[in-house]
Structures are given as structure tokens and as C-alpha cells.
Amino acid sequence: MRRLRAACLAAVAATSAGAAPAPEVTHSILPFADLAGWQDTDHEAARDVFLSTCRDMRATQWPELCAMAARPFDARLFFETFFRPVLIENGADGLFTGYFEPELRGARTPDDRFRYPLYALPPEIEAGKPWHSRAEIETDALLADRDLEIAWLEDPVDAFFLQIQGSGRIRMQDGSLVRVGYAGKNGRDYRSIGKELVRRGEFEAHEVSADVIRNWVRKNGEEGLKLLHHNPSYVFFREVSEVPADKGPLGAMNRSITAMQSVAIDPAYVPLGAPVWIEKEGAEPLHRLMIAQDTGSAIKGPQRADIFFGTGRQAGKAAGQIRDPGRIVVLLPIQTAYALVPGS
Known part of the structure; x- marks a missing residue:
């Protein structure tokens, strides 16, 4: 196996300016035999999911691969024939977490029970430009009386975690379901509440989970609500009526x-849309072919991935327990892979 080591021009510029150089990125082509469990994964299920988004991929080679995937032949043979596994690294250890789609109770109008709003995107926000922080939005009621409320929730912690997840379903008091999805954010960087609790000495790193954070905030009243303001990032939503509930x-x-x-x-x-081989270790190892169909503000680096566990409380419980090492191997079209690692 040959390896390409190419430092980015940005790293050179940063070094000459006295800043810390950007991490060096390496690309390695692996044989399929190096993917532990490859022969046992559900290739057919992965191909079905690949087909759900590959038609939207416009970059060179992907449209042809999408058309080929729709043909009725063996799914494992499809991946092994037209792709090569590429390990992309920048020196950081692999890290897997999990996420889910919450289902929460809510109301269209506020009352004594449902008091915490989910907001639509204010029109003055420009993508990538910093706007007011979470603390300013919530403490100063900046969005009140602007008719931007999509729904009202009964728990501020639920509203906070819904923003982290980026989407969810809300069961209204009349039994109807409203799905909300990500519409934009306030241009502030995400900061981890869990890391802040560790920094304060409240917990050890291995003790922190979504449920632990949720319970700490609820038990600590105003101080708990102020902890949420440690994360200045704030997410706005839109109704997603075009997606069926199932x-x-x-x-x-x-x-x-x-x-x-x-x-x-x-x-x-x-x-986005590429097949990705997952080798998650930890208490419950998971080796599976998945499809890269989503992003997240906390998902940074070539060896960082967030696994979607599904909808509802049980999915949330399972997702909240995941913080495991491992590695991510991207399946790239053959020409793309060899262009990244010439001479392989």
C-alpha cells in the first residue's frame, strides 16, 4: 500500500505567518479484505440507501455509478467493482457518536405548560455571518412578537437538544404530528455542554451523556438554564410537511x-452521498456499510462520524450512549481514489 502525503497550501501560508500549521492529510487505498466484516455486511441495504440520494450527486463519475447501482446485479459486486476503500486521516483519532430524531410533545400556541418556542429563521440572518448568541436570544427575548414561532415545547432542555439534533417530530395536543427540520443558525460556533460540565468538575468525561446533561440542567434551575448558554450556537427550524411520518x-x-x-x-x-465503511469499536462494536447523507456542526475531521439511530425515545437512549473509537473508510469511485493516491 502506497501513501500520499500532501500538506495543504493553507498550512504553508499559516506556517509562514507564524500560525500553527494545519494538520497534514493523508490518503491510503485499502483492499476490501482489510475491512473487518465486509463480507458479512448487508450490501443490498446499503445500495438501496445509496440510491435514495445518489441521483442528486452531480460531480464527475457519480451519475454513472448511480445508474449502474440501479441495475439488477449483486450489490457486493457493485461496490467492489466500481469503488476503492480510501482511508483519509489527519492525525486525529477516530470518534463515533450517535444522533436521533426526537419526538416531543408540543402546542401551536403557548400556555402555562408549553412555554419554550421553536423559531423559524429570522430574515435578517445571513449564512456564515455571526448573529446574536443563544444567551442574547433567550435572555433578551429578541424574537418575541415577530410571529416566528413554529411550535411551543414544555421543556427548555428538550428545545436545546432538538437544536443539537437538527430535526424532530412534535406531537401536538390534538394528536397531529408536525415534523421540523434545520433551517439555519446564528453563525456562532458550537460549544459542548458536556465538556463544560467536565471542566467544572461536575463529572468525569466517561460519565457524560445526553441523559446526564438533561438531568443536571433540570435539577439546577436557573443555573442549569445558564449552562445551556455556554453553547452560543442557536438553530432555527422550518416545517417539513413534504416528508411522510413513516x-x-x-x-x-x-x-x-x-x-x-x-x-x-x-x-x-x-x-455527501458516498458509501462509508464504519468500524466502530467500544462496548457494542459495529462494522457496517453506511451512506454519508448528513452533516453536523460538531462533526469535524476525516475520522469523525455521527450515526443516525432513528426516531423516538429508544433511539435517543441508544444514540446517547455512543462515544466510541474506530475508523471510517470512504468508498470512492476508482478514478477518484487513484487520483488521490497516484502510483498505487
Whole structure:
């Protein structure tokens, strides 16, 4: 196996300016035999999910591969014939987390029970430009009386975690379901509440989970609510009426994602829509072929991935327990793979 080591021009510029150089990115082509469990994965299920979004991929080679995937021949043979596994690294260890689509109780209008709003995107926000922080939005009621409320929830912690997940379903008091999806954010960087609790000495790193954070905030009243302001990032929503309730939420490709088959990645390294081989270790190892159909503000780097566990409380419980090492191997079209690693 040959390896290409190419430092980015940005790293050279940063070094000459006195800044720390950007991490060196390496690409290695692996044989399929190096993918532990490859022969036992459900290739057919992965191909079905690949087909759900590959028609939207416009870059060179992907449209032809999408057309080929729709032909009736063996799914494993399809992947092995037209792709090569590429390990992309920048020195950081692999890290897997999980996410899910919450289903929460809510109301269209506020009352004593439902008091915490989900907001639509304010028209003055420009993508990529910093706007007011979470603390300013919530403390100063900046969005009140602007008719931007989509729904009202009964728990501020639920509203906070819904923003982290980026989508969810809300069961209204009349029994109807409203699905909401990501519409934009306030241009502030995400900061981890769990890491802040560890920094304060409240917990050890291995003790932190979504449920632990949720319970701490609820037990600590105003101090708990102030902890949420440690994360200045704030997410806005839109109603997603075009997605049936029995389908998964929309991912970054604006298509429904699939439980345990869709994964969120960093598109700076992994093409959206590409097949991705997952080797997650930890208490419950998972080796599976998935499709990169989503992104996330906390998902940064070539060896960082967030696995979609599905909808509802049980999916949330399972997702919240995942923080495991491992590696991610991207399946790239043959020509693309060899262009990244010439001479292989």
C-alpha cells in the first residue's frame, strides 16, 4: 500500500505567518479484505440507501455509478467493482457518536405548560455571518412578537437538544404530528455542554451523556438554564410537511435518512452521498456499510462520524450512549481514489 502525503497550501501560508500549521492529510487505498466484516455486511441495504440520494450527486463519475447501482446485479459486486476503500486521516483519532430524531410533545400556541418556542429563521440572518448568541436570544427575548414561532415545547432542555439534533417530530395536543427540520443558525460556533460540565468538575468525561446533561440542567434551575448558554450556537427550524411520518428526517442532501444506514460526516473530507465503511469499536462494536447523507456542526475531521439511530425515545437512549473509537473508510469511485493516491 502506497501513501500520499500532501500538506495543504493553507498550512504553508499559516506556517509562514507564524500560525500553527494545519494538520497534514493523508490518503491510503485499502483492499476490501482489510475491512473487518465486509463480507458479512448487508450490501443490498446499503445500495438501496445509496440510491435514495445518489441521483442528486452531480460531480464527475457519480451519475454513472448511480445508474449502474440501479441495475439488477449483486450489490457486493457493485461496490467492489466500481469503488476503492480510501482511508483519509489527519492525525486525529477516530470518534463515533450517535444522533436521533426526537419526538416531543408540543402546542401551536403557548400556555402555562408549553412555554419554550421553536423559531423559524429570522430574515435578517445571513449564512456564515455571526448573529446574536443563544444567551442574547433567550435572555433578551429578541424574537418575541415577530410571529416566528413554529411550535411551543414544555421543556427548555428538550428545545436545546432538538437544536443539537437538527430535526424532530412534535406531537401536538390534538394528536397531529408536525415534523421540523434545520433551517439555519446564528453563525456562532458550537460549544459542548458536556465538556463544560467536565471542566467544572461536575463529572468525569466517561460519565457524560445526553441523559446526564438533561438531568443536571433540570435539577439546577436557573443555573442549569445558564449552562445551556455556554453553547452560543442557536438553530432555527422550518416545517417539513413534504416528508411522510413513516420516513426518516431530512438530512443534508434534503432527502430522508435511514436508521443505522445513514451517517453524518464532515463534507470537507467525505463527499455527501458516498458509501462509508464504519468500524466502530467500544462496548457494542459495529462494522457496517453506511451512506454519508448528513452533516453536523460538531462533526469535524476525516475520522469523525455521527450515526443516525432513528426516531423516538429508544433511539435517543441508544444514540446517547455512543462515544466510541474506530475508523471510517470512504468508498470512492476508482478514478477518484487513484487520483488521490497516484502510483498505487
